[in-house]
Amino acid sequence: MKRILVGIKRVVDYNVRIRVKPDGSGVVTDGVKMSINPFDEIALEEALRIKERGGAEEVIVATVGPADCQQQLRTALAMGADRALHVQADGVVEPLTAARALLKLIEREQPLLVILGKQAIDDDNGQTGQVLAALWNRPQATYASKIELTAGTARVTREVDAGLETLDVDLPAVITTDLRLNEPRYVKLPDIMKAKKKPLDTLTLSALGVEQRQQLKLVRFEPPPQRQKGVRVKDAAELLEALKKKGLL
Amino acid sequence: MTGRVLIIAEHDGTRLNASTAKCVTCAHGMAGAEITIAVCAVDAAAVAAQAAQLSGVSRVLCVENPANGPALAAVWAPQLLALAAPFTHILGPSTTFGKDLMARIAGLLEAPQVSDIMAIESPTRFRRPIYAGNAILTVESSGEGKVVGTVRTASFEAAAGGGTAPIEKAAVSVELPTHTRFVSVSAAKSDRPDLQTAARVISGGRALGSAEGFKILYSLADKLGAAVGASRAAVDAGYAPNEMQVGQTGKIIAPELYVAVGISGAIQHLTGIKDARTIVAINKDGEAPIFEVADLGLVGDLFQIIPELERLL
Structure with missing residues (x-):
């Protein structure tokens, strides 16, 4: 069966104002709205559109994380994923651990395509897709803004610093999504009801044979330095005067 | 522990990108760091000559291959992996080039990557922004094995010129994949300064x-x-x-x-x-x-x- 595997991560919602805990041990997540990482939502949307165009028969959504992640998997099922895989893991899941777990799922499910977000908006690491492609020894096409599938290959347009780059990658491959790939659909109430009946399998890292190693210790979280509030000028002439005074013109 | 740092040069085939000089400054955050720059290219001579002039660089390695025209991570990473053994740190810029490539190298090495390094406090201690810069995180590696990193270029000045590092050719023979093929790049041509380096x-x-x-x-x-x-x-x-x-x-x-x-x-x-x-x-x-x-x-x-x-x- 032609399958697409989509990796998602539960993160603090992008609208939440982030506060660092006073003891520097992390950021405040208690009572804070959690969501699917926005880039992963785009990844899922793209997989669903490929399936709707007949390019795939099944969309599987997977995550690695604590029990609470099942909320986001249910949301993904409500968006239209066919089934969900939850690899349970508490504590810090580094990109290498996530990639190793996803690789085990790939071996089981044999997808023709794996789509992930280009980065998670919590740790901003931006690694899992590339690490997975390396471990899997398959192509990677990061920062995708357009994906066209033909038999055996994907033509991917990538948003790079110079502009737009186009690559052809043989399938199976890993693609990571950028913001302008698509606009994810809204979940409708009947879909939420239907999602409750869709299969959600729970696995563990140890059952997959993946060791949860933490190679980087999180020593300290700090709030960023604040910029001093500046002054208002009244018009263009005053602005230029102020810039000249600062030696900027 | 003295850092032996390999920096992967970003370039367009003829000109070294300013992001590489910023990686050099970042690496100097480790006292006594020994810095090597690797230039992957079809013909690396022009870019290597520019890299050799960066102050504080001890060596430039040319990795030449007809497949090294476009910077395809899947093609470059195995060649750079072949060079990695003597180094403690492997750095590249946190540009789309570096973010794409460095994490693939980290994957091949199964080593930790520190993304968006804004300061190196010691060979094992790094600071980086998370949550869109709403928090600054200090991370620490174990000191065993290698650390891969991408450098937040906005946090560093470019290293000065005036250096005269020796340029060597690296003999790398690894099988390169053909599963990833460059098709085209479209960039608006502009006479304006480059956004990333403009004053x-x-x-x-x-x-x-x-x-x-x-x-x-x-x-x-x-x-x-x-x-x-x-x-x-x-x-x-x-x-x-x-x-x-x-x-x-x-x-x-x-x-x-x-x-x-x-x-x-x-x-x-x-x-x-x-x-x-x-x-x-x-x-x-x-x-x-x-x-x-x-x-x-x-x-x-x-x-x-x-x-x-x-x-x-």
């Missing part, structure tokens, strides 16, 4: 209203010798191409002067400009969050202010 940047937001509306910014930018950037909203709306996007998921920049025109100042945008020396905000909404970070604020109609600035200059 002056003028950015526009959705308030510009159209691609046509952006023309008043280009005109002012040309008079100032400035690069032009855009907010995500303006890029999403099609007023400006993606390579102009400044912010968490676009370019992170640190110009001397940043002028935000019609940009409200979402946190994701602010994270891309917080290292700018001076921020100017021009916006008709005096309550816009951009004014919280601006050194100089001007409330008013940008369609009057921008042409007036150009006239008065």
Whole structure:
């Protein structure tokens, strides 16, 4: 069966104002709205559109994380994923651990395509897709803004610093999504009801044979330095005067 | 522990990107670090000569292969892996080039990667922004094995020139994949300064209203010798191409002067400009969050202010 595997991560919602805990041990997540990482939502949307165009028969959504992640998997099922895989893991899941777990799922499910977000908006690491492609020894096409599938290959347009780059990658491959790939659909109430009946399998890292190693210790979280509030000028002439005074013109 | 650092050069085949010189400065955060720059190319001579001039570099390694024209991570990573053994740290810039490539190298090495390094406190201790710059995290590696890193270029000055590092050819023979093929790159040709290195940047937001509306910014930018950037909203709306996007998921920049025109100042945008020396905000909404970070604020109609600035200059 032609399958697409989509990796998602539960993160603090992008609208939440982030506060660092006073003891520097992390950021405040208690009572804070959690969501699917926005880039992963785009990844899922793209997989669903490929399936709707007949390019795939099944969309599987997977995550690695604590029990609470099942909320986001249910949301993904409500968006239209066919089934969900939850690899349970508490504590810090580094990109290498996530990639190793996803690789085990790939071996089981044999997808023709794996789509992930280009980065998670919590740790901003931006690694899992590339690490997975390396471990899997398959192509990677990061920062995708357009994906066209033909038999055996994907033509991917990538948003790079110079502009737009186009690559052809043989399938199976890993693609990571950028913001302008698509606009994810809204979940409708009947879909939420239907999602409750869709299969959600729970696995563990140890059952997959993946060791949860933490190679980087999180020593300290700090709030960023604040910029001093500046002054208002009244018009263009005053602005230029102020810039000249600062030696900027 | 003395750091033995391999820096992967970013270049276009003929010119070394300024991001590489910033990686060199970052690596110098480790006292006594020994720095090698690797240049992957079809013909590395021109770029290697520029890399050899960077102050504090002890050696330049040329990795030449006919397949090294476009910077394909899947093609470059196995060659760089073959060079990795003697090094403690492998660094590249946190540009789309470096972010794509370095994590693939980290994957091949099964080594930890520190993304967006803003400071190296010791060979095992690094600082980096997370949550779109809303928190700064200090991480520590074990000291065993290698650390891969991407360098947040806005946090570092470019290393000076004047160096005379020896240039060597690296003999790398690994099988290269053919599963990833470069098709094309489309970049708008512009005579304006490069957004990532420009001393002056003028950015526009959705308030510009159209691609046509952006023309008043280009005109002012040309008079100032400035690069032009855009907010995500303006890029999403099609007023400006993606390579102009400044912010968490676009370019992170640190110009001397940043002028935000019609940009409200979402946190994701602010994270891309917080290292700018001076921020100017021009916006008709005096309550816009951009004014919280601006050194100089001007409330008013940008369609009057921008042409007036150009006239008065």
